[in-house]
Amino acid sequence: MAFPTVRVFESYAATASEAFDAVMLLGDFSRPVPDDFSEFVAQAKQLDQRVGQQALLIPADVAGGRLILAPTGSLSCDYADVRFISDAAGTAARIAQQAGATSVLVVLFGIPSEERYNQAEAVAYWGICQALYEPLEAREFHGEGKLETLTTVGMIGALDEDWFQAVEAGKRVARDLAGTEPERMAPKRFAEYCQQAFAHTPVKVTVIDDLQQLQHEYPLFMAVARASVGVERHHPCVVRLEYKAPAAEQTLLLAGKGVVYDTGGADVKTGGHMAGMSRDKGGAAGVAGFVKTVAEMRPKTLSVVAELGLVRNSIGADAFVSDEIVTGHSGVRVRIGNTDAEGRLVLADLLSHLRVAASNYPRPQLFSVATLTGHAALAKGPYTALVPNGPARANLVAEQLWEAGEQYGDPAEISWLRREDFDMVRPRTKADDTLSSNTGPSATTKRGHQFPMAFLMIAAGLDKHGQDSEQPLPYVHVDIAGSGVEGGDWQHGKPTATPVTCFAGRYLQR
Known part of the structure; x- marks a missing residue:
């Protein structure tokens, strides 16, 4: 039963030696972007007004040369919920797969410190898996490896990878x-x-x-x-x-x-x-x-x-x-x-x-x-x-x-x-x-x-x-x-x- 394996890291710096071929930057782009990515995002905004408004892949000096921007929109309004994160992660995951990435590092930012977002990382991972899931009949006909090509998802934080994968x-x-x-x-x-x-x-x-x-x-x-x-x-x-x-x-x-x-x-x-x-x-x-x-x-x-x-x-x-x-x-x-x-x-x-x-x-x-x-x-x-x-x-x-x-x-x-x-x-x-x-x-x-x-x-x-x-x-x-x-x-x-x-x-x- 294949689905993307989770790998957890203490920090972004700890992933430097890993073989990721894309980075997904997921969050509210109206908030400050992490320093490691701010220059890439600023340059992209000068060329494309869609940056921060919809999911995009831009070239950048990150793993695989692919930086996928996954905007959630505002997470502070009364009706916002954690599904904004799931939806953004799923959309970006499809872009990563279509671009040929097989191992994606996910970086969350700008997530409000509110109870409704306590499980943001887990929900992002499950959103990726939901988006990339292929029907059983299709997998049996074509082979799982040909359809579900994203094999690894990296996450940053004090997270329980066994829990993510069990769910x-x-x-x-x-x-x-x-x-x-x-x-x-x-x-x-x-x-x-x-x-x-x-x-x-x-x-x-x-x-x-x-x-x-x-x-x-x-x-x-x-x-x-x-x-x-x-x-x-x-x-x-x-x-x-x-x-x-x-x-x-x-x-x-x-x-x-x-x-x-x-x-x-x-x-x-x-x-x-x-x-x-x-x-x-x-x-x-x-x-x-x-x-x-x-x-x-x-x-x-x-x-x-x-x-x-x-x-x-x-x-x-x-x-x-x-x-x-x-x-x-x-x-x-x-x-x-x-x-x-x-x-x-x-x-x-x-x-x-x-x-x-x-x-x-x-x-x-x-x-x-x-x-x-x-x-x-x-x-x-x-x-x-x-x-x-x-x-x-x-x-x-x-x-x-x-x-x-x-x-x-x-x-x-x-x-x-x-x-x-x-x-x-x-x-x-x-x-x-x-x-x-x-x-x-x-x-x-x-x-x-x-x-x-x-x-x-x-x-x-x-x-x-x-x-x-x-x-x-x-x-x-x-x-x-x-x-x-x-x-x-x-x-x-x-x-x-x-x-x-x-x-x-x-x-x-x-």
């Missing part, structure tokens, strides 16, 4: 799993990728693929899978990832939606809305990516258990349909409102398993991660939506994730669960216990990304573990439908690997 390793796993086309990443091939990614690590990988076992233990999940079982290569599976800390004090239990292709099922997607639905596995991908970072960091006090539901929501004579009543793992009877609201069915069974297991672990916190609703993308734009339950709200779980996202360049916004959300999914007859969804698109439904959280709580049995219960379980639903790909382009946009960095920053930073 990037997780982000790369998440991008690969989320962005790869539906046959290359069909359920069992997704599982095979996980087995390879976690080989020789402390993470235990279990693949549940026996159809009878799945039908018995994951009945809502198997309702979604029903039309796919006639095609062997599309058979569903559940991947369980377990990391046991040697002195565990806290446990994260994560459910990831891994719908490898979402046709909408019997409520088929029309009008071109099916394109890009191979990325509907982004939640499972993000969870697997976070666990990869856990495997690299090997925390001593944090255990992690994840279940990934990998399934294809296919169209066929045996497809599940609206009005069916399916009893989930929790024993809750679910009336199907719309088969294109399949992700919450997948998550409900996974969460129910994690709920049962939670009592075996110290200080459990539960999460579901999914590209769940178009409403989240509409309401939150490019931001992840966090929806906490009562115990999570009491323990500030979402707020702490929000803070980590701000510092590490993986931002989120918090939405609150309300009584109207539970009313939306209430049973209408004595024949069922909850309704999975309304019949319209989430993007045109009031509270379209909040009410699915109410369903998840009921269908997974988590409504019995609220703040007023004997066993409160903090639970946050994480909807990445707006943040999972760059530019909101689900067919062509590059996967962002969210929420790997946010979770890593909150739970793994030393």
Whole structure:
């Protein structure tokens, strides 16, 4: 798994004997430029008014003769955040690669001494890696060495290079799993990728693929899978990832939606809305990516258990349909409102398993991660939506994730669960216990990304573990439908690997 290696130096002078072939000067060019580069920048400004306004490569007496100017713009205004640094680094990295550089030294300057920029160097490195990432299928066809030619990134400061690379390793796993086309990443091939990614690590990988076992233990999940079982290569599976800390004090239990292709099922997607639905596995991908970072960091006090539901929501004579009543793992009877609201069915069974297991672990916190609703993308734009339950709200779980996202360049916004959300999914007859969804698109439904959280709580049995219960379980639903790909382009946009960095920053930073 190739991505640029980080090398850390105490100072710019300490890099003199190193074989870098370009220098990236990254920062706010309205502030003083470091003395080592000020003359080059001043000379360039006399010839080109774009200097300091946009990314440029200028000749200079530095490593490789290439000085790449990467302006962030002002970092002091109220709305500025650390992503300005990530964006500037990514743009400059593409220039470096196109110029033929293979080893770039990054020099940051003019970064305000504010909490929101505490992780500026890390975010710059991850921005470079994001910009230069190439899809798995492309790497397998052309070869990684031909496509990803930048091999080394030098950074200056008291930095933890192992931390930088551990997070990037997780982000790369998440991008690969989320962005790869539906046959290359069909359920069992997704599982095979996980087995390879976690080989020789402390993470235990279990693949549940026996159809009878799945039908018995994951009945809502198997309702979604029903039309796919006639095609062997599309058979569903559940991947369980377990990391046991040697002195565990806290446990994260994560459910990831891994719908490898979402046709909408019997409520088929029309009008071109099916394109890009191979990325509907982004939640499972993000969870697997976070666990990869856990495997690299090997925390001593944090255990992690994840279940990934990998399934294809296919169209066929045996497809599940609206009005069916399916009893989930929790024993809750679910009336199907719309088969294109399949992700919450997948998550409900996974969460129910994690709920049962939670009592075996110290200080459990539960999460579901999914590209769940178009409403989240509409309401939150490019931001992840966090929806906490009562115990999570009491323990500030979402707020702490929000803070980590701000510092590490993986931002989120918090939405609150309300009584109207539970009313939306209430049973209408004595024949069922909850309704999975309304019949319209989430993007045109009031509270379209909040009410699915109410369903998840009921269908997974988590409504019995609220703040007023004997066993409160903090639970946050994480909807990445707006943040999972760059530019909101689900067919062509590059996967962002969210929420790997946010979770890593909150739970793994030393």
